[in-house]
Amino acid sequence: MDRKEFLSIAGITAASFALINCMGCSKQSDNASAGITGPTGVDFTLDLSLSANSALLVNGGYLASKGVIVAKTTTGSYIAVQQSCTHESYPLIYQSSGQQFFCNNHGSAFTEAGVVKNSPANRNLTVYQTTLTGTSLRIFS
Template sequence: MDRKEFLSAIGVSAAAFTVMNCLACSKGSNPGSSNSVNGPTGVDFTLDLTTSANSALLANGGYLAQNNIIIAKTTAGAYIAVQQSCTHENYPLVYQGNSKQFYCNNHGSAFTEAGVVKNSPASHNLTVYNTTLTGTSLRIYS
């Protein structure tokens, strides 16, 4: 193999390696990504607000995540529930009670308490779930 053939072979190998790495980093293979932007379906579960695991929901502005859903108590004292994952790339959201929004720390998308896109890059609203408080039991359902 002469020098020209050798450099040509190396160039093809390097190009193939680069392409494979780029494909591995594409949105479809990103651990935080998903082709689905919708939240879980068929949701129906109840939280006992007297247990320590659910104590975050006793304070206005508190929240917790369970069953891929964020359940929050607004600063006004209402219970709300939305899908836990951002509709942009499926990263987990947090609830910011003082800002009255759900926020993605990964890319900066924000959603209102009603699940409506407030900041891009997300372009789809969150799936919103019903909540019903009966005594100390909070039911979350679709």
């Protein structure tokens, strides 16, 4: 192999790596600008009589299930939103004292209605409907 062939192969290899890295960066920036959306076609039921769901018996309690955070507000209403922050898809927690969903990673916060309160998130959360029948709490889109 002469010098010209070597440089040609090295150039193609470097260009390939650069292209792969650029494609990865492009995907991340697309997600950041478009925002992360919650699951679609959501329809599941939580049995509140089961110990696994006991957090929802207390005002201010919450749990995550199937990509959704389900919370019982301080006033006793049930609310459900996507579990992932719309900024970079980190899991959210429910803070009943602040009546908000919060991302511990970058500090984004959302109202109980899923509306952005502070950045870096710039897209609202997907909100799901809830219906309580006896001890069965249905969460659906």
